[in-house]
Amino acid sequence: MKTIRNTDVIFSFKPKMDPIERVKPGEVLKFVTNDCFYGQLTSEMQSLEELDYSKVNPATGPVYIEGAEDGDLLKVKILSIQIDSAGMGLTMAGQGILSHNADNTLPKVLPIENGHCLFNDIAIPIDPMIGVIGVAPSDEDGECPTAVPWKHGGNMDTSDIREGSTLYFPVKQEGALLALGDLHAVMGDGEVCFAGCEIAGEVILQVDLIKNATATWPLxxxxxxxxxxxxxxxxxxxxxxxxxxxxxxxxxxxxxxxxxxxxxxxxxxxxxxxxxxxxxxxxxxxxxxxxxxxxxxxxxx
CATH class of the missing domain: 3.10.28.20 (Acetamidase/Formamidase-like domains)
Incomplete structure (x- = not known):
């Protein structure tokens, strides 16, 4: 099984990207991912002014799938998601659906123990999912930062993108060029304050192709x-x-x-x-x- 390291990352999905690995349809591979802060935020005492915001939402990859062409569907089956021992929650001043009420910034370390995310004295069952996953966008759509969701996938932040689920992406470029990152140990639908339990980890998946079939949006x-x-x-x-x-x-x-x-x-x-x-x-x-x-x-x- 090939391993895609978390030192090989992108911060934008582009129509033309240099792949760091090639795989065949049906192959199983492992992606090692960073958290959405690229490891920059590790303490509740840190100032967010220290962060390099050009290095947020890194996606590991991209990977070239042999035989993938414009007009195909890339099938991605998520076999497993393993996460690190602690994640970060965060609210930022002026961010989230309640931005008008969010006056302060608060990072919060969230330990992971015995299958639960610990928030103060509340133990929340983990439900790991992938926040960012996608392929190279069409020439028409152009470059899409990894923080943006669109027809290529990207930052969809969809809680159903979890272990056992299967994704279908419209292929728009040769090789599809798959990349992923931004794992969450747990996240409610909506991600209302703009962050889930942001965490690094490893994803094992299987890729395959459905030839001559395409969709407008990911499934x-x-x-x-x-x-x-x-x-x-x-x-x-x-x-x-x-x-x-x-x-x-x-x-x-x-x-x-x-x-x-x-x-x-x-x-x-x-x-x-x-x-x-x-x-x-x-x-x-x-x-x-x-x-x-x-x-x-x-x-x-």
Whole structure:
């Protein structure tokens, strides 16, 4: 199994990037990741003025997947996520959904013990997930900093991107060029103060290709649902985009009219906030697999 070290990182997803490793479809590999602060924030006594903000949200990679071409889907199955023994929580003045009330900055060390994230005397069960994961964007979309979510993936901060889930990315450049980072030991949907339990760790995953099939936005498959992860300049834009995509999949996948698909979506589709604090907001629409299996949905692409 090849290991992608956390010394090989990017801070932007670009259409053209130099890969640091090459793998074949079906191969299993390990990514070693930094925390979102690139190891710069380790103490509650530190001043955030010390941080180099040009080195925030490092993503380990990129990795070239042989045979990946524009018009394919990259399939990424998350086999395991292992995290370090402590993470950081943080609120910053003027940040988060309650920025108008956030007057002070407070970093908080969050130890990880016995499968729990310790917040004062509260033990929160960990649920590790990947905040940043994506591929090279299209020429049209251009360079996307790792702090930004978009059609290539990026900083989607989606709690369902966890062990056991499978992601599907639209390939826009030769080799796909996969990179990831920004792990969270635990994070609530929305990431309301703009940080989860930020932590370093290791991710083992398997990559594969679905040839001649593409999607507008990344998909994540869980045990129960297939979700479309869409972003926009506002929550409303992201919500509309995620809903339009889901209704389209129901329309095509079940061979029903658009109107029937719209009614069905209102009955069975859940909308979930991923994150509400980045410059672009992210929402996911969840289609239950008992209504439309992932395999059937993918055949509509």
């Amino acid at each position: 994540v498959e869980t045990h129960e649902a297939t979700m479309i992860i869409a972003s926009g300049n506002t929550l409303e834009e992201a919500t509309i985009e995620a809903t339009e995509q889901a209704v389209g999949y129901l329309n095509r996948g079940l061979d029903i009219s658009w109107e029937e698909a719209y009614i069905l979506a209102s009955l069975i589709m859940d909308l979930k906030f991923s994150q509400v604090v980045n410059s672009e907001k992210t929402v996911r629409s969840a289609i239950p697999k008992y209504i439309l299996p992932t395999e059937t949905l993918l055949k509509t692409l």
